[in-house]
Amino acid sequence: MIADNAWLDGLxxxxxxxxxxxxxxxxxxYLERKISGRLQQRLGPMRVGPYGIxxxxxxxxKLLTKEDLRPQTADRWTFELAPFAVxxxxxxxxxxxxxxxxxxxxxxxxxxxxxxxxxxxxIVGFVMAGWGSDNKYALLGGARAAAQLIxxxxxxxxxxxxxxxxAYTPEAGRGSLNLVEIVxxxxxxxxxxxxxxxxxxxxxxxxxxxxxxxxxxxxxESEVVGGPFIEYSGxxxxxxxxxxxxxxxxxxxxxxxxxxxxxxxxxxNGAGIALQVPLIFVKTSFFILxxxxxRFSLPRLRIDQMMQFCWQxxxxxxxxxxxxxxxxxxxxxxxxxxGVSSGxxxxxxxxxxxxxxxxxxxxPVSPRLHRVGSVM
Amino acid sequence: MSxxxxxxYFVAAVTVLGALGVVVARNVVHSxxxxxxxxxxxxxxxxxxxxxxxxxxxxxxxGGAVTILILFVMMLTRVxxxxxxxxxxxxPFAALAAGAFLALSVLAAVSSDxxxxxxxxxxxxxxxxxxxxxxxxxxxxxxxxLVLLVALIGAIILARSEEGE
Numbered sequence: 001m002i003a004d005n006a007w008l009d010g011l012x013x014x015x016x017x018x019x020x021x022x023x024x025x026x027x028x029x030y031l032e033r034k035i036s037g038r039l040q041q042r043l044g045p046m047r048v049g050p051y052g053i054x055x056x057x058x059x060x061x062k063l064l065t066k067e068d069l070r071p072q073t074a075d076r077w078t079f080e081l082a083p084f085a086v087x088x089x090x091x092x093x094x095x096x097x098x099x100x101x102x103x104x105x106x107x108x109x110x111x112x113x114x115x116x117x118x119x120x121x122x123i124v125g126f127v128m129a130g131w132g133s134d135n136k137y138a139l140l141g142g143a144r145a146a147a148q149l150i151x152x153x154x155x156x157x158x159x160x161x162x163x164x165x166x167a168y169t170p171e172a173g174r175g176s177l178n179l180v181e182i183v184x185x186x187x188x189x190x191x192x193x194x195x196x197x198x199x200x201x202x203x204x205x206x207x208x209x210x211x212x213x214x215x216x217x218x219x220x221e222s223e224v225v226g227g228p229f230i231e232y233s234g235x236x237x238x239x240x241x242x243x244x245x246x247x248x249x250x251x252x253x254x255x256x257x258x259x260x261x262x263x264x265x266x267x268x269n270g271a272g273i274a275l276q277v278p279l280i281f282v283k284t285s286f287f288i289l290x291x292x293x294x295r296f297s298l299p300r301l302r303i304d305q306m307m308q309f310c311w312q313x314x315x316x317x318x319x320x321x322x323x324x325x326x327x328x329x330x331x332x333x334x335x336x337x338x339g340v341s342s343g344x345x346x347x348x349x350x351x352x353x354x355x356x357x358x359x360x361x362x363x364p365v366s367p368r369l370h371r372v373g374s375v376m
Numbered sequence: 377m378s379x380x381x382x383x384x385y386f387v388a389a390v391t392v393l394g395a396l397g398v399v400v401a402r403n404v405v406h407s408x409x410x411x412x413x414x415x416x417x418x419x420x421x422x423x424x425x426x427x428x429x430x431x432x433x434x435x436x437x438x439g440g441a442v443t444i445l446i447l448f449v450m451m452l453t454r455v456x457x458x459x460x461x462x463x464x465x466x467x468p469f470a471a472l473a474a475g476a477f478l479a480l481s482v483l484a485a486v487s488s489d490x491x492x493x494x495x496x497x498x499x500x501x502x503x504x505x506x507x508x509x510x511x512x513x514x515x516x517x518x519x520x521x522l523v524l525l526v527a528l529i530g531a532i533i534l535a536r537s538e539e540g541e
Contacts, residue, residue, distance in 0.1 A: 007379075078409065110428055110502060117432045120440030124412055127447045131405055139451060146448045150441060177502070 013105040017094045025245040026056035032292050039296045066234035071134060074231065078132030083232070083239035086125030090243050092118045093250055098179050100263045100276035111179045112164060115254065116157055119209075122243065123149045126218065129228035129240075141227020144303065145218035149209060151310045156205035158318035162198040163191055163258050165325045166338065174329055183262035190261035194335060197321045197342040197349065199259045201314050206251040208306070210244065212291060214298040217306055248291055249284065256283035305360070309353070317349045380424060387420035405450055412443045429502045 030045065030053065037044025045052030070079055096111035098104035108114055123146055130142015167176040168185040176182055192199045208215040219227040229240050256262060260283045263276035301309070324341050327333070394414030401407045415438040422431035509517055 075403075075405075078405070108428075110432055113429075113432050113436075117436035117440065120436060121416070123440060123444050124409075124447070127444060127451065128409065131447070131451050143448060143451055146444055146451075150444060153440070175503070 021246050024249060025242050026060055028245045030056040035292050036296050063234060063238040068234045068236060071231050073134045075132040078128045082125050082129035082132055083236045085128055086122045087239050087243040089118050089121040090247050097253060099280055107180050110177045112160060112177045116160060120153055126228050133231040135231055137224045138228050138230045141218050141224040145228060148218055152205045152208035155201050155314035155318045156209060158322060159198040159202040162195055162321045162325050179257055183257050186261045188267055190259060192259040194338040195342050197317060197346045200346055201318050202255060205314060210248055210251060213295040214301050216300055217303050220300055248288060252284045252287035255287050256280060313349060313353055317345060320345060384424055387417050390417040408443060408447050408450060412439060415439060426497045426499045429505055
């Protein structure tokens with residue numbers, strides 16, 4: 001408790017999050033440009049400040065002072081409220097996200113479920129932006145965003161369910177949706193060892209939820225010219241940008257909590273408060289760097305490939321993982337069976353995807369897929 | 377007025393305004409957006425009743441999935457060009473039916489004998505909820521899933537036959 005009054009305490013904690021997140025977005029935009037420069041053998045921003053470290057600040061000032069344009073034929077309220085509908089749910093998810101054992105706004109009993117449910121609401125914002133802009137590319141992008149984000153939410157939820165099933169708490173045995181309990185319940189071995197399949201499904205689905213390359217189909221510049229954001233400028237555009245980076249932080253923190261043991265050492269637990277912050281920071285940074293790296297390494301998927309991968313690979317394997325977890329729990333098999341079966345399934349899923357990709361590369365695209373591509 | 381009451385009246389007002397917006401808005405997409413607002417506000421009522429699980433399910437299903445599919449279909453069918461589609465020759469019948477239903481509901485609400493003091497709300501742990509759903513009421517649960525499955529297969533068959541395959 002920071003303050004005596006529960007309401008004041010919550011407000012202060014939420015205020016701290018609301019201040020820290022824009023700051024981290026400024027740093028992340030600079031980092032992303034710098035890393036992309038590295039990967040493409042150029043320097044990246046160098047002009048503003050030494051090594052361009054003030055570039056993020058300069059961009060912020062530019063975006064805040066730019067004119068807030070609205071197309072004359074746009075649907076006024078839908079257009080203007082869409083950035084809020086995208087950003088507010090992302091920030092709401094931080095209400096229950098624990099950074100260390102004591103550093104959170106509120107530790108909800110259903111925290112994990114809350115985060116998944118609330119962050120799903122932001123899809124409404126993309127649809128609002130796409131429809132309200134009165135622009136055909138925005139509409140196409142909005143439709144693509146709705147299709148992609150809804151589809152990939154299902155494997156994401158199922159992967160999270162697999163982890164929640166085997167989370168161990170001393171009081172109630174297996175099964176928990178409380179994020180602090182899930183982290184503490186990992187004990188000495190993080191869940192990535194017991195649930196590699198769920199980890200990969202979470203990572204891929206999380207990347208798709210962030211609509212970053214190779215899943216940037218809703219906002220693809222060369223196809224729909226920025227998709228739902230095409231007509232936005234200035235502060236409203238930067239709100240979309242901020243939501244994207246904040247959800248990247250959200251997914252990264254969530255991945256390190258669920259699969260890498262959160263604020264604990266990789267093969268032990270009970271790190272002191274002074275070590276918990278650096279530990280979660282390093283784990284989260286790992287995922288953020290991975291997402292940035294992937295962005296500049298992989299080509300964009302086609303929309304039919306994206307859909308097929310979700311419904312034919314991720315979804316069945318996520319269900320398999322849940323069924324196996326159920327068997328292990330019901331029959332009381334030892335923990336190593338979880339790791340072995342999940343690891344074997346990961347290899348099978350990888351091989352099947354590889355084979356399907358090879359076959360698809362050899363065959364011409366069927367006319368039916370051409371038609372799907374033309375609609376979306 | 378306690379803060380619970382303040383929150384209740386706020387949430388109730390948002391629900392009612394959202395529901396009004398659904399029927400009053402001339403644009404179908406606006407109606408759908410108001411529907412999302414009303415359904416999210418209902419989740420607030422659930423939280424006030426300490427039914428956290430129900431509230432989160434409400435947000436997940438109605439805020440994040442069902443209504444988006446409604447919007448998705450609307451966006452792809454160019455509803456904006458035909459705002460008059462909401463109107464029709466059956467208007468008086470619709471008004472009559474809606475009025476009768478409203479009168480009945482108000483009558484039922486006024487004539488029923490509400491107990492002044494309600495019991496203190498006890499929070500049901502979601503573990504018990506899961507136990508009840510999957511052990512005691514497993515068969516009704518499966519029947520409900522079967523209905524959804526049939527609807528799903530029906531939708532696929534309808535979509536397939538339209539493509540002439």
